[in-house]
Amino acid sequence: MNKQSLHIETPLIESLSLAQKVKGRVWLKMEALQPTGSFKLRGIGWACQKYFSEGAKRFISSSGGNAGIAVAYSGRKLGVPVTVIVPQSTTTRAIEAIRQENAEVIIKGETWQESHSYSQDLTGPNSVYIHPFDNPLLWSGHATIIDEIRKSKLIPDAVVLSVGGGGLLCGIIEGLYRNNFSNVPILAVETEGADSLSLSLRAGRHMEIDGIKSIATSLGAKKVAKAAYDWCHKHEVVSHVVSDIEAVDSCLKFSIDHRLLVEPACGAALASLYDPAEFLKEKECILIIVCGGAGVTMSQLEAWKQKLDA
Numbered sequence: 672m673n674k675q676s677l678h679i680e681t682p683l684i685e686s687l688s689l690a691q692k693v694k695g696r697v698w699l700k701m702e703a704l705q706p707t708g709s710f711k712l713r714g715i716g717w718a719c720q721k722y723f724s725e726g727a728k729r730f731i732s733s734s735g736g737n738a739g740i741a742v743a744y745s746g747r748k749l750g751v752p753v754t755v756i757v758p759q760s761t762t763t764r765a766i767e768a769i770r771q772e773n774a775e776v777i778i779k780g781e782t783w784q785e786s787h788s789y790s791q792d793l794t795g796p797n798s799v800y801i802h803p804f805d806n807p808l809l810w811s812g813h814a815t816i817i818d819e820i821r822k823s824k825l826i827p828d829a830v831v832l833s834v835g836g837g838g839l840l841c842g843i844i845e846g847l848y849r850n851n852f853s854n855v856p857i858l859a860v861e862t863e864g865a866d867s868l869s870l871s872l873r874a875g876r877h878m879e880i881d882g883i884k885s886i887a888t889s890l891g892a893k894k895v896a897k898a899a900y901d902w903c904h905k906h907e908v909v910s911h912v913v914s915d916i917e918a919v920d921s922c923l924k925f926s927i928d929h930r931l932l933v934e935p936a937c938g939a940a941l942a943s944l945y946d947p948a949e950f951l952k953e954k955e956c957i958l959i960i961v962c963g964g965a966g967v968t969m970s971q972l973e974a975w976k977q978k979l980d981a
């Protein structure tokens with residue numbers, strides 16, 4: 672990626688706290704420090720730059736979450752107007768975060784599905800829809816995470832990441848292949864109630880789940896990208912599912928251990944080390960993608976914890 676990329680190169684730091692219950696060392700790739708608060712800016716920034724160079728005059732997004740914020744940020748940086756269609760359930764805070772980036776927010780639809788289908792009506796020859804996870808350009812952008820790992824000289828023997836729609840998964844695997852790490856396995860973590868990849872793998876077919884029942888809304892894709900499902904048959908991907916409570920507890924522990932707030936979507940990946948997945952126990956060098964997320968506050972984490980503990 673050239674030096675004008677919209678994302679930043681993030682720190683890679685060792686975590687002694689997260690390594691306590693496993694044999695090997697644990698490294699954190701701090702995507703929470705991207706200017707928009709999550710890794711999404713890598714892929715979305717890359718895609719927006721590409722479409723801009725091809726003449727795009729408007730970007731459309733249908734995400735009230737981290738993808739919408741990343742599109743809004745990219746549009747502002749490139750001087751391209753952005754429209755984000757969000758469902759009624761979107762929090763005021765998320766809407767404000769998108770508006771703060773100068774994007775237009777249209778509240779339309781009860782579910783993401785409805786906002787998504789409305790957003791398709793707005794696309795045209797110069798208005799490009801930016802999908803939150805199912806677009807090869809996004810994957811190439813996300814792959815830069817592994818380019819940076821290569822540059823750092825770290826040689827992981829496992830990568831831990833969260834899976835929503837599987838865009839991050841596709842990008843990390845692409846990055847592993849283009850950096851000569853094609854033998855490095857992945858632990859793909861989801862929360863119960865947003866576990867569409869896990870269900871598909873167990874069923875042996877690319878499946879959709881009925882609805883999202885997890886608080887980790889950033890993992891809330893009813894069906895993962897086909898490419899993500901297919902990768903699991905070409906590359907070693909081990910599926911791991913944690914509860915919402917474990918995800919939230921991990922966010923709280925992480926806020927103390929590393930003084931950083933992340934969404935439960937990211938807490939899910941951290942949970943696989945705080946209560947170590949069997950697969951990780953004997954690894955020598957574990958790389959966790961700390962995917963981040965802007966949709967979190969300390970009081971929200973505490974409220975979730977109270978509700979889930981009850």
Ligand SMILES: *Cc1c(COP(=O)(O)O)cnc(C)c1O
Pocket residue numbers: 709711737738803804833834835836837838839840889890892934936937962963964965
């Ligand atoms: C989008 C997102 C995910 C999931 O990424 P996918 O590419 O949809 O699998 C995980 N964590 C955070 C914070 C996200 O914003």
